[in-house]
Structure formats: structure tokens, C-alpha cells
Amino acid sequence: MTDSRPVLTMTGISKSFPGVRALHNVDFRLFPGEVHALMGENGAGKSTLIKVLTGVYGIDDGIITLGGEQVAFSGPMQAAAAGVSTVYQEVNLCPNLSVAENIFIGREPRRFGAVRWGEVRRRARQLLARLDLDIDVTAPVASYSLAVQQMIAIARAIDVQARVLILDEPTSSLDAGEVEQLFRIMRQLRDEGIAILFVTHFLDQVYGIADRITVLRNGTLVGEHPTAELPQLALVEKMIGKELDVLERIEEHPRRELAALEGGTPFVEVSDLSRKGAVAPFSLTIHAGEVVGLAGLLGSGRTEVARLLFGADRADRGQVAVGGKPTGLRTPVQAIDRGIGFCSENRRAEGIIADLSVRENMILAMQAARGWLRPIPRRRQDELVDKYIKALSIRPANPDVPVRNLSGGNQQKVLLARWLITEPRLLILDEPTRGIDIGAKAEIQKLVVQLSDGGMAVLFISAELEEVLRLSHKIAVMRDRELVAQLTNDDAVDADRVMQTIASGSQREEANQ
Amino acid sequence: MTMNSLTTVPTWARLPRRHVPVLATLALLLVMYGIGVSQYRAFSNIQVIFNVFIDNGFLLVVAVGMTFVILTGGIDLSVGSVVAMTAMVSAWLLQSGLPALLVLVIALLIGPTLGFLMGCAIHFFEIQPFIVTLAGMFFARGMCTFISGASIPITDGFWTTMSQYRIGDPRGNFVSVSVLVAFAVAAVAAYVLAYTRLGRNVYAIGGNPQSALLMGLPVGRTRIAVYTISGLCSAIGGILLSFYTLSGAPLIAVGMELDVIAAVVIGGTVLTGGSGYVFGTVLGVLVLGVIQTLITFDGSLNSWWTKIVIGGLLFAFILLQRLIGIRYK
Amino acid sequence: MSDAKNRFQAMVGHRLFWPVAVLVVMLAANTLYRPGFLTIEVKDGHLYGTPIDILRLSAPLILVALGMTLVISTGGIDLSVGSVCAISGAIACLYISKAPDQNALGMVLTALAMAIGAALVLGAWNGILVSVIGIQPIIATLILMVAGRGLAQLITEGQIITINSGPYRAIGLGHFLTLPLAIFIALAAALLVAAFTRRTALGMIIESVGGNREASRLAGIRSGRVVFLVYVVSAVCAAIAGFMMTANVSSADGNSAGLWVELDAILAVVIGGTSLAGGRFFLSGTILGALIIQTLTTTVYAMNISPQTALLFKAVVVIVVCLVQAPAFRARFSRRRPGAAPPEASPQRQKEQVPA
CATH class of the missing domain: 3.40.50.300 (P-loop containing nucleotide triphosphate hydrolases)
Structure with missing residues (x-):
């Protein structure tokens, strides 16, 4: 199925942020002509691994080789030039520019330094035709749906003579038909010999397309397995570890x-x-x-x-x-x-006020309902906040820490507390x-x-x-x-x-x- | 679901929207010119138009530089002071006897250098452009009075030639050298924005800087470049101004940044970045120039009406941008 | 020893440390240069001396900067305050100049009320543009910044209106309890704004709107009203500052009154530690910032340097203070030490993470 020599190896990769060990001694390899799924719960280190690979972050320790030579990219541009292209989870295109320009910006065909717009449009149409996408390439990207934008981003990524294509949760905004279309393209690219690193949360998709699976948990490597040898249940167990039984208990x-x-x-x-x-x-x-x-x-x-x-x-x-x-x-x-109370799915944009403390975030809805002229007395605040920090076991249990310093789960609990305080x-x-x-x-x-x-x-x-x-x-x-x-x-x-x-x-x- | 059905907006309805602000500015310009011609007989004289260019050539150059900055979503408050500083330095160096050519080179280097430094501060230290260029504005204005508290006249031969040289037709209508320089700058800028990678990167950064970075575009370099370009344009503007006034004065061009920003916005460039054209900026400068001319022609109106009208136009054009919804963020 | 070191680090990490340090250094430098700098003497029952002058002259800036702090905290900016100063000063002076008895207290109060009324309208205009129509603050207020100068000149008809009114002059030059009245007015305004925001929940709500407007809306905050309110407050603060500026010289000049005060005010706010991106605001920092700017100006005057050249020094101070506060700049320096901060976290945040 694959060549014996990997196109990309990452050996002993470690990366820390203050207070967080994002990656610890992780190995990863990618062979030409395979779709390799990178799996793990949120916070397992998938994103960090991709970012250190493409040079968004530097690494603290470890070696990355591409085609047998040691590399250390200074950023996505250099990585792309070396043949490592990435399509990110949130579509990263410039909404004000045309479809064609979004595909080619940074590497437009030029003559005497001038961009050849006719050529840009022609090649964009060609490329999109390969993806079965028939859209007006002169229209701004903003006029298309997220799914189409995702396809445009992929078109951009594969136009570079890519040896490695990284797809970071590309399917999260696509419907079933679009996913199938994407898979068809992925298979086509795989057969052309491109190595595809595929990150997703959908198990079915992994078993639908991936040849091999690498599982991360808490920043460490759990294992690398051919898909055929790893049943779904075993994969889930590897991803979430022994904590699975915590969930089982609620069932009773x-x-x-x-x-x-x-x-x-x-x-x-x-x-x-x-x-x-x-x-x-x-x-x-x-x-x-x-x-x-x-x-x-x-x-x-x-x-x-x-x-x-x-x-x-x-x-x-x-x-x-x-x-x-x-x-x-x-x-x-x-x-x-x-x-009625409402916790939005978009915690960062529509939930927490990152600047404010845990205390302020918790009492916000209640305070808003009372009006600004009637502040909640400090003692009442303390009572409420202490009660919910304890009840929801929020860590750190310090109400005056800015909420931005909390982990995602604790931020979610703070939001829950915000609404529970209003007794909806x-x-x-x-x-x-x-x-x-x-x-x-x-x-x-x-x-x-x-x-x-x-x-x-x-x-x-x-x-x-x-x-x-x-x-x-x-x-x-x-x-x-x-x-x-x-x-x-x-x-x-x-x-x-x-x-x-x-x-x-x-x-x-x-x-x- | 087929991909085709996801295309919701028909092609014909989508394309002109980006051009609406520029077309509106053009219409406004024509209407104002029409009013001028119908009200004042002398207004139809072609020289009136030429004079608008002559009086506003330096403004146009500076506004072109500002267009680059605003397209990236930034702002440059230092332009007025840099114009004054350039004129001041030229006058001072000429007075101290340096050859004209050398003075020209030195004066044209100061603006871009300051712009480059400001760009670096904005990019490397992530300080808001507003604050950095504000400091640049203070610095440049301070340098003016540091050089001299009073106006320095320019008597150099090259300068006076440039100031008085008239390029015209046989009937006596003429433009100054400044107008040609201004148009050359505008043409080069339009070309750079439309046909070079630098120009396209400017639009990309204005559209979405995070995306631009992840697409591998040289965001930092481009950002530094636009402030350097704005500095260069301000320097050229300063030279043109010194041609025009034949002096360097420490308090000249105070508040000019506001006129420049107004011209760029009236010209249809969106202040959040990513959308706009140099052609629009040319029209915006012309609108300001024609307003001034109209108010001069009408003896009963006072100069402060210029500011009120500009404010009103700003309001109208920003409202227009809101209504047609040019907001990609 | 490590305890002392920690305490030192905590002090340096405090948001008011750098503003205070800059102010202290400037005062010290002044005293070295001119030993009589800090001397205060009593004349005619009033206190005189350079420190008192600095306080008195910084009063208008403090006022404008207080309003600006709230606006910036909501993630906005108000460029029109200078024009509002000029308009309010012009209206007050015009009314007084037309009065038969310029010293009548009631008449002066009417003049002030009219001018404040006008400021309310101007603030409401800004507030509507930003909160209802949804124009970005920097542009919305740019309109009034440009047009407002014209309006001020329209009111004064391009002339400088000179008045001779005791009660009005007192706003700028009067004394109360041996100190200039202006100091008390600024202090009262500061206390009022502080009480208004920190004794009620308004401050938190403003910070919440500035920190995340959509999340605030979904938490049940009427964000629009809050945003509208801060622009009105800012205009009223500017109006009172306009009275002081015109009262100082007993004349109103539509062209120059309050010129560039918006820039000074924004500077004061930023020096005081409030982020231009919105969110947390610090009134005490803002006042310190205003004092730094005025001390700088006074220092330069005292050294017989022309006021325009003072801008050079201002530029240096702006850059130094902003650099020192810029997280990216701090990170660049702390990176040299082991266990340094990531680029996006300031040392302050790092410190707060310790209990985790």
C-alpha cells in the first residue's frame, strides 16, 4: 500500500507553553500515498502537532524530516514552498478577494512582475473543475457558503506541488454529499502519491478513508495503527483512555x-x-x-x-x-x-468575557437583569460565586482570576453558573x-x-x-x-x-x- | 445537494456592489461641477479645473499613500506632520547651501525612514497603528520647530523653476509640475495595487489578516511596506508643497491628516480595509478641491463651511457604505 | 531574599508601576535641573508653585480623558472631544458676551446649561451613529471632529469672542480652599465618574460590552444603551473641559480651543493602562497619564523650549510607555530568561495564573 520510506517523520517532538505541556516526546510518520488520520480528544495535542510541523510554533525538542532531510520551517509559507500545505478548520481565505485570487495569492503567475489576471482566472477554473466545482471565479469569496469556501481552500492547497497535504477538520462544516466529494478528491490525490494528514472528530469518516491512524492523548503518543487492525471501540478507548467508565455511570x-x-x-x-x-x-x-x-x-x-x-x-x-x-x-x-437561559456553542465569541474575572462572568446575567443601578452586594456575590465554584468544582477555585486563564471545560462551567445563578x-x-x-x-x-x-x-x-x-x-x-x-x-x-x-x-x- | 445550488447570489447582482461608492463619488463630483458651472460663469473655464489640481496635487499624493495604509485596515496620522517636516528640512538644507539634488534625495529619504520605523513598531511590538503614528505625528511636528520656529523661505533656482514652470496649451491654460508628479504617483500606485503581489497582499491583509498569515503571505513585510509607502508619499507631498509655497513653515499642513482620511473615505475606500481603489481616492481629493473652489467662488460663504460640508459628506459616504453592506468582517 | 524579589516583581508587574515611575522620574529630573521646582508658597491665601500649576493645567485634560476612558473601554474611541470643547466654549462665551451684565451668576449658569445641552446633543449624535447605525467609532466621531470645528467657527463667526465675566473666569482661574477651583472640578468629576461606574454595576457592564459585545448581548445586557451612554458622558466631560480652557483665557476661539486634546486624552488613557481594544478600564491610571502629559509640557516650557518642540518629547514618552506596556515587547525581553512567557501573555497575566 505504501512506500517503505516515509516522506515525513517527526521524532521525539516536545512543546510546552507556560503551565501546559502540549506535546511530550511524540513520534509521527507519514508515507507517500496514504491518508493518515490523526485522532485524539480536544486538548490531545493534534493542533499543536500540526502547528509545529508547519512552523507556526517552534519546537522545544525533537527532529522533523521531510523527504529524508531535516527541516525546521519558519512558517506556513516556507512549509508550503517545501510541499507541506495545510487547510485549516476555520476557512482561512480573504473574503474580499475573488475566488481565483484566493487560490493563487502569493504565487500568482506573473510576467515582468505584473500579475497575469487572465492566466489566474483560467487556471483557477481548471483547478476547480478538477474538484467538480462550477462557480464564478471572479466573485468575492464572501458570496459563497462555508462549504464552497472550504473547497476553495483545498483547491488552493493542492495547487502547490504538495507532497504533504494537511486537512485540519475540513469536514466540520460540510454535509454528507460534500464530504463524499471531498473524499473522492482525497482518494484521487492519494493515488497521485500525495501524503494526506487528516484530522477529524467523526469516527465514520476515519474508517471511510484513512489507511492508518495515529492516536494522541494528553500530548503524548498512544499508538500508530493500520485502520484495518484497529476496531472502533478500541480506537475510542485509546482516545479517551480509562475515563470512559465515568460516562457509563450516568447511564444507571x-x-x-x-x-x-x-x-x-x-x-x-x-x-x-x-x-x-x-x-x-x-x-x-x-x-x-x-x-x-x-x-x-x-x-x-x-x-x-x-x-x-x-x-x-x-x-x-x-x-x-x-x-x-x-x-x-x-x-x-x-x-x-x-x-430562559442560553449557553451558546461558541463559547469564546458568544459566551465568556475573557477580560473579566470568573466572579464577574458568573454574575453578569443576573446583574444585567437587575439593571446597572442595583449592583449585587459583594457579600451576595461571594455567596453565589462560592456556591457554584464548589457545586461545579471549577478550577482554579479563585473567583478573581480572569476567565481567559481557565481551561475550556472550566469556562463552560462558569457559563453554566452564569445562568444557574439567574435560576432559569x-x-x-x-x-x-x-x-x-x-x-x-x-x-x-x-x-x-x-x-x-x-x-x-x-x-x-x-x-x-x-x-x-x-x-x-x-x-x-x-x-x-x-x-x-x-x-x-x-x-x-x-x-x-x-x-x-x-x-x-x-x-x-x-x-x- | 450539488455544489451549484450553493451559489446563492446571481453574478449580475454581485459585481457592481464594490464599485457603488466610487460611482457615487463620481456622480457627486459631476453634480458639484454642474452646480459650479450653472452658478458662476467663470467656473466653466478649464483653468478652474487645472487650478483644483494645482492646489491639491500634494494632497493627492499623500492621499494615495494613505489609501495603501487604510486598505490594510490601518491608519497613518503622521502624514500632515511628515509633509511639513519634509518641506522644513528641504528649506533648511537649501538655506545652508547644499545642492538642490542632494537636498531632494535627503528630503525624500526622511519620510520613508520614519514610516519604516513606525511600521516596525506596529508589526513587531503589536502597538496599535493609531498610537504609533500619533507618536510619529508628534515627532515630525516637533522636528519642524526644532529646526526653526519661523518660516524659512526657499530661493534655490531648482525650486523656483519647479514652482513657476507652466505646462500648458496655447490658449494659456496650464498645470504645474506638481500635477504631473501627482498623477504619476497615482498611476504607479494604481498599478502596484492592481498588478503586483505587494498590492494584492495589501488587499488580502485588509480582508482578513489571520487568513493572510496562514495563507503564507508576508503580512509583516507588507504592513511595514505600507507605512513606508505612506511615508514616501508624504515626503513627495512635502516636496510638492515646498514647490507650491517656496518655503518651509513649522505649522503648515496642521490637520491635513483629516483632509486626507476624508478624501480616501469619500473616494470609497472602506476604513476597515480590504476594499477601495486609487481612482476613488483621486475622485475624493477632487471632491474636496471642488468644494473649496465653490466656497471661494461664493464670496458670502465662509471657510468654515468647508469643514462642515466635508463632515456632512463623510457622514453621507459612510452611511452609503453601511447601506450597501461592504463589510467583510 | 526571594520574598523581596517577589515583592519587587509584583510591584513592577502592577499596572500603575510604570506610569508612576515615569512621573516620579520626570519630577526628579525637574528638581535636579531646577531645585525650586517642587517649592510651593502661599500668596494672598492661595497656594502657588509649579506642582499646583501642573495640577491646575491638567484639569481639562483629566476631564476629557475620563470620558475617553469609558469610551475606549467599550472598544470605541471619541475623536470629536476637541471639537466639542470648542463648541461648548464658544456657546457659553457667545451667550455671556451678549449679556448686559457679564458678571451675573445666574446668566453664567444659563450659559453653561445651554452649552452642556449642546454637548448632550453632540454626544447623542455620536452615540446614535455608533450604537444604532453601527458605524465604527473612529469614523463616526471623525465626522464630528471635522464638522465640529466648522460649527465652532460658525458660532463664533470666525472671530475670537472675548468676555469679561468673573464667575466664568473662576472656572479656570478661581480658587477654593487655597487651591485652584479647576483642581476641585476635575477631582469632583473623577470621583463622580468613579462612583458612577464602580459603586454601581455600570463599570462592569461597560467592560463586559467592551470585552465582548455579542456575549454581553446574549447575557441580557442592552449593549446599545451602554455604548450610547458613554459617548454622551464623554461629550459632557469635554464640554466642562471646554469651559475651563476658554475661562483660562477669557475668550473663545473656535479654531484653536481644544485642538489636539483628543490625542492627549487618548494618550493619557493608554498610558494609564486601558487597552485601546476595549475591556478593563483604569480611571486612576488615566489621571496619572494626564498628569504625566501635563508635567512633560510644563517641564519643556520651564526649559525654555518652544511648545511645538515639546511634541518631540511627547513622542518619546508615548513610544517608551507604549513599548513598555506592549506584551510583545515585554515578551521579547523576558524570553531571554528561562521559563519565559509565551508571546501572547503579559507578565501580569502570568502572575495571575499562579494559583492555578
Whole structure:
């Protein structure tokens, strides 16, 4: 399958940041003509490994060789010139420039120093045709969807005479058809002899395309295996280690019957709510003490539903009743006033205020609701903050540390605390466990169960079906910006059933008659 | 889902949007000229137009340099002071008897050097351009009075020739050397921005600096380059100004940076960077020049109306940019 | 020994250390150069001396910089304060100059009220452009910076309006409890702003909006209102500073009153440690910054250097202070030591990480 000599080797790589050992003595090799998946939980060191490879960071220790020669790139440009190209998770293109220019900028064909625009456009069309992408190459990149932008970025990467192509979670914004298209291209490139380093979180994709898997955990190498010799379960075990059983324990918690919860007036009753371009009209009821899971692929409209319910975006049509009374949810202020809280999936951009302390971040929503003229007395602040630092075991347990210094999981807990302090009756959690370590994940899942036992309604959004199945009483399934089914989470429902619904969308079941 | 269906905006509706601000500026210019011609008979004289160029040649050069900086999303507050410093240094060196050519070379080196240093401070130490160029502004203005507290006249032969030489047609209409220099600078700049890697990198950085860095573009070098270019343009502007006034005065061109920024914005360049053209900047400078001419022609209006009108135009054009939504970030 | 070293490091890491150090060095240099520099004497029951002058002359700058601090904290900037100074001074002086009795206290108060009213309108204009229409602050306020100068000249009709009003002059030159009244006005404004922001939750909410506007909105903060408010506050502060500037010379000049004060004010804020990117703000740092700038100006005057050349020194101070505070610059130097900071973390942050 592969040549005996690797095109790229990394030996004994170590990299530290203050207080964090990001990589410790990691080995990695990449052969020509293979797709090599780099796997690991968030924080395992995948991104750091890629960044030290492409010269974004220097290494503290270790040796990198490319084609048998030792290299130390000073940055992505030099790496690309040597044949190591990268496509990043967030699309990195210049939105104001045309498609053609984005593909060629930095290496435009020139004559006497002048860019030959005709040639740029012609070659861009050629290149995109190879990717089956028929778009106007003179239009600015900003006018295309994220998926198309991702393809443009790949086109840019493969135009360089690349020996090594690094794809850092390229599929996170693509739908199934687009992923298949990408895989076709990856196979084509692999057959041409390019070595592809592929980072993804989706296990199915790894088994769909990768020839070999390297697993990292906590900055150290766990192992390198041919895909065929590593069953899925073993891979998961290697990625998350023994901590797996922490998650198992929650399963034993007895789930209350949905019928018992759904008597009486629902806390929130939504009918035909919609927003053009975001989500088609949907109806949903959420009762007190109920955990409603929202399942669906990325981009299926999960987040959009949450934002409409919180008034973060305004609905074009439809009615909302809270506690039986019709009401408008046009701004977050109104939603908070009606007892709704919302933890955004985008923790850094829409959640934490990085500059402010843990204390300030926690009391922010409560303070906003009181108005700035009525500050929360210091003693009350201390009580609240201490209570939630203890209850959620936030580390470090110092309320005056800027929240930016906390790990992702602890930042997420601070955000949870921000809303718990307001004592909401409905808490919307959009991907609360994404990008945080396994321990924190288990704690947050446990917390959701506790909260619903205590009578709080929770709308739980997650890309991980297992998690949704474990926690929810009812699962609403989203597909292509439409709520296609509501399933009562009883013994008849399992991951296969939900996935079938996501895939087909036809199997509509009304759970709440 | 096929890839084609993801193309949401039709081609015909998308392309002209980037050009709307420039077209609006052009329309405004024509309307103002029309008003001038209809109100004042002398306004239709072609020399009136030439005079707008003659009076604003140095402004145009400086505005072209500022266009580079603003396209990267930066700002250069030092331009007015650098113009004054260049004129001042030239006058001082000429007075002390250095040959004109040497003076020209020295004067043209000072601006870019300061620009280069400011660019380095912005890039290497990550200090906001606003603050760094503010310090540059203080420095250059301080140097002016350090050289001399009073205006220094220029009597050098080369300078006076350049000042008085008229390039014109047989009917007596003429332009000065400055106008040609200004147009040459604008033409070179337009070429650099449209056809060279440096120019395209400038747009890329203005569009998204993080992406530009990850795409392997030389962000630091480009950033330093634009401040150096702006410094060079300010230096050329300073020389042109000294041709125009035949002196170096410590307090000349105070507040000029505002006019320059206004001209660039009225010319359709977006202040967050990434979108704009040198041609627009030329139009923006002309708009400012025609306003001044109109107010001069109308004896009853006072000079402060210029500022109020410029402020109003700034408002109108920024509102226009908002309405058509040129914001890529 | 290591304890002393730690304490030293903690002190150097404190955000006010460098501003204070610069101020102390400047005062010391002045005293060396001119031993009588720090002398304060009593004349006619008033205190006189260079330190008092510095305090008095820095009062307008402190006022403008206080408002600017709040604006910058929301991630904005207000370039129009100089023009607002000129407009408010012009309105007040115009009204007083037209009055039959220029010394009537009631009339002067009416004049001040009118000028503050105008400042409220101008601040609201800026606030609407930024918070409602969503124009970037630097451009939104640039409009008023350019047009406002024109408006000020329009009010004074291009003339310098000279007045002879005791009560008005007192704003700039009057005394109270042996000290210049201007010092008390600036102090009162500083205390008021401090109480307004730190005794209520306003300060935290401003910092939150400046730190992350979208996250603040989703936490239920009405970000628009907060942003609007700070521009109004900034305009009012500028108006009062405008009174002081015009009262100092008993005349209003639409062209030169408050010229470049916006730049000095921004400098004062930055020297005081508030980041131009928004977020945390430090009123005490801002006041120190204003004092540094005024001390510098006074020093240069005292050395018989022309005021314009003083700009040279200002440039040097700006660069030094900004360099010292720039994380990238600090990192470059601390990198030489083992266990140094990463490029993106300042030593201050590093220190705070210790409990983790």
C-alpha cells in the first residue's frame, strides 16, 4: 500500500507553553500515498502537532524530516514552498478577494512582475473543475457558503506541488454529499502519491478513508495503527483512555417517564416559529423538568432553533407561549425576563468575557437583569460565586482570576453558573460538552440530570448522539433546517433509530400527542 | 445537494456592489461641477479645473499613500506632520547651501525612514497603528520647530523653476509640475495595487489578516511596506508643497491628516480595509478641491463651511457604505 | 531574599508601576535641573508653585480623558472631544458676551446649561451613529471632529469672542480652599465618574460590552444603551473641559480651543493602562497619564523650549510607555530568561495564573 520510506517523520517532538505541556516526546510518520488520520480528544495535542510541523510554533525538542532531510520551517509559507500545505478548520481565505485570487495569492503567475489576471482566472477554473466545482471565479469569496469556501481552500492547497497535504477538520462544516466529494478528491490525490494528514472528530469518516491512524492523548503518543487492525471501540478507548467508565455511570440513573412530565401546561410552547434562511416553521413543547434533546447534523438548524427560542435572532413568523401565556421573544432581555437561559456553542465569541474575572462572568446575567443601578452586594456575590465554584468544582477555585486563564471545560462551567445563578426555568445548552475534557463532560452531563430532577426544563443540543440519548426524555430531530421528527426516548429508541431519522427524515413520529 | 445550488447570489447582482461608492463619488463630483458651472460663469473655464489640481496635487499624493495604509485596515496620522517636516528640512538644507539634488534625495529619504520605523513598531511590538503614528505625528511636528520656529523661505533656482514652470496649451491654460508628479504617483500606485503581489497582499491583509498569515503571505513585510509607502508619499507631498509655497513653515499642513482620511473615505475606500481603489481616492481629493473652489467662488460663504460640508459628506459616504453592506468582517 | 524579589516583581508587574515611575522620574529630573521646582508658597491665601500649576493645567485634560476612558473601554474611541470643547466654549462665551451684565451668576449658569445641552446633543449624535447605525467609532466621531470645528467657527463667526465675566473666569482661574477651583472640578468629576461606574454595576457592564459585545448581548445586557451612554458622558466631560480652557483665557476661539486634546486624552488613557481594544478600564491610571502629559509640557516650557518642540518629547514618552506596556515587547525581553512567557501573555497575566 505504501512506500517503505516515509516522506515525513517527526521524532521525539516536545512543546510546552507556560503551565501546559502540549506535546511530550511524540513520534509521527507519514508515507507517500496514504491518508493518515490523526485522532485524539480536544486538548490531545493534534493542533499543536500540526502547528509545529508547519512552523507556526517552534519546537522545544525533537527532529522533523521531510523527504529524508531535516527541516525546521519558519512558517506556513516556507512549509508550503517545501510541499507541506495545510487547510485549516476555520476557512482561512480573504473574503474580499475573488475566488481565483484566493487560490493563487502569493504565487500568482506573473510576467515582468505584473500579475497575469487572465492566466489566474483560467487556471483557477481548471483547478476547480478538477474538484467538480462550477462557480464564478471572479466573485468575492464572501458570496459563497462555508462549504464552497472550504473547497476553495483545498483547491488552493493542492495547487502547490504538495507532497504533504494537511486537512485540519475540513469536514466540520460540510454535509454528507460534500464530504463524499471531498473524499473522492482525497482518494484521487492519494493515488497521485500525495501524503494526506487528516484530522477529524467523526469516527465514520476515519474508517471511510484513512489507511492508518495515529492516536494522541494528553500530548503524548498512544499508538500508530493500520485502520484495518484497529476496531472502533478500541480506537475510542485509546482516545479517551480509562475515563470512559465515568460516562457509563450516568447511564444507571433512572430516567423518569415522559408521560409523567408532560401533564399540565408546557413551560414553553412554540408553534410554527420560523426565520427565513435559518429554520423552517417548527413546533415544539418543553415541560418543566424535561430534557429535550435536539439532534441533527451540524448545520441542520439546531443552533438556529436555540437562538430563536432565546430571542438572539428574531423570528419572522410563529407564536410562542411561555407558561401558557402568549409572548414575544424578540431579544435576549425578553427571554431572560421569561426565565430562559442560553449557553451558546461558541463559547469564546458568544459566551465568556475573557477580560473579566470568573466572579464577574458568573454574575453578569443576573446583574444585567437587575439593571446597572442595583449592583449585587459583594457579600451576595461571594455567596453565589462560592456556591457554584464548589457545586461545579471549577478550577482554579479563585473567583478573581480572569476567565481567559481557565481551561475550556472550566469556562463552560462558569457559563453554566452564569445562568444557574439567574435560576432559569428553561436552560438552553448548545453543545455544552464540545471541546472540553472528558471529566468536565461527565460532570456537565450529571448536572443536566440533576437540574431536570429539580424541575428545570433543559433543551440539550449536541452533535454526539450518545450524549443526547443518555440525557433526553424527548429527542427532536433536525434535518436540513427543518424539525423532522420528535421521538420519545424510550427503550425502542437507540442511536441507529435516530440516525435513520436524520438520514431519511421521512419517519415522522409525534411523541407528544 | 450539488455544489451549484450553493451559489446563492446571481453574478449580475454581485459585481457592481464594490464599485457603488466610487460611482457615487463620481456622480457627486459631476453634480458639484454642474452646480459650479450653472452658478458662476467663470467656473466653466478649464483653468478652474487645472487650478483644483494645482492646489491639491500634494494632497493627492499623500492621499494615495494613505489609501495603501487604510486598505490594510490601518491608519497613518503622521502624514500632515511628515509633509511639513519634509518641506522644513528641504528649506533648511537649501538655506545652508547644499545642492538642490542632494537636498531632494535627503528630503525624500526622511519620510520613508520614519514610516519604516513606525511600521516596525506596529508589526513587531503589536502597538496599535493609531498610537504609533500619533507618536510619529508628534515627532515630525516637533522636528519642524526644532529646526526653526519661523518660516524659512526657499530661493534655490531648482525650486523656483519647479514652482513657476507652466505646462500648458496655447490658449494659456496650464498645470504645474506638481500635477504631473501627482498623477504619476497615482498611476504607479494604481498599478502596484492592481498588478503586483505587494498590492494584492495589501488587499488580502485588509480582508482578513489571520487568513493572510496562514495563507503564507508576508503580512509583516507588507504592513511595514505600507507605512513606508505612506511615508514616501508624504515626503513627495512635502516636496510638492515646498514647490507650491517656496518655503518651509513649522505649522503648515496642521490637520491635513483629516483632509486626507476624508478624501480616501469619500473616494470609497472602506476604513476597515480590504476594499477601495486609487481612482476613488483621486475622485475624493477632487471632491474636496471642488468644494473649496465653490466656497471661494461664493464670496458670502465662509471657510468654515468647508469643514462642515466635508463632515456632512463623510457622514453621507459612510452611511452609503453601511447601506450597501461592504463589510467583510 | 526571594520574598523581596517577589515583592519587587509584583510591584513592577502592577499596572500603575510604570506610569508612576515615569512621573516620579520626570519630577526628579525637574528638581535636579531646577531645585525650586517642587517649592510651593502661599500668596494672598492661595497656594502657588509649579506642582499646583501642573495640577491646575491638567484639569481639562483629566476631564476629557475620563470620558475617553469609558469610551475606549467599550472598544470605541471619541475623536470629536476637541471639537466639542470648542463648541461648548464658544456657546457659553457667545451667550455671556451678549449679556448686559457679564458678571451675573445666574446668566453664567444659563450659559453653561445651554452649552452642556449642546454637548448632550453632540454626544447623542455620536452615540446614535455608533450604537444604532453601527458605524465604527473612529469614523463616526471623525465626522464630528471635522464638522465640529466648522460649527465652532460658525458660532463664533470666525472671530475670537472675548468676555469679561468673573464667575466664568473662576472656572479656570478661581480658587477654593487655597487651591485652584479647576483642581476641585476635575477631582469632583473623577470621583463622580468613579462612583458612577464602580459603586454601581455600570463599570462592569461597560467592560463586559467592551470585552465582548455579542456575549454581553446574549447575557441580557442592552449593549446599545451602554455604548450610547458613554459617548454622551464623554461629550459632557469635554464640554466642562471646554469651559475651563476658554475661562483660562477669557475668550473663545473656535479654531484653536481644544485642538489636539483628543490625542492627549487618548494618550493619557493608554498610558494609564486601558487597552485601546476595549475591556478593563483604569480611571486612576488615566489621571496619572494626564498628569504625566501635563508635567512633560510644563517641564519643556520651564526649559525654555518652544511648545511645538515639546511634541518631540511627547513622542518619546508615548513610544517608551507604549513599548513598555506592549506584551510583545515585554515578551521579547523576558524570553531571554528561562521559563519565559509565551508571546501572547503579559507578565501580569502570568502572575495571575499562579494559583492555578
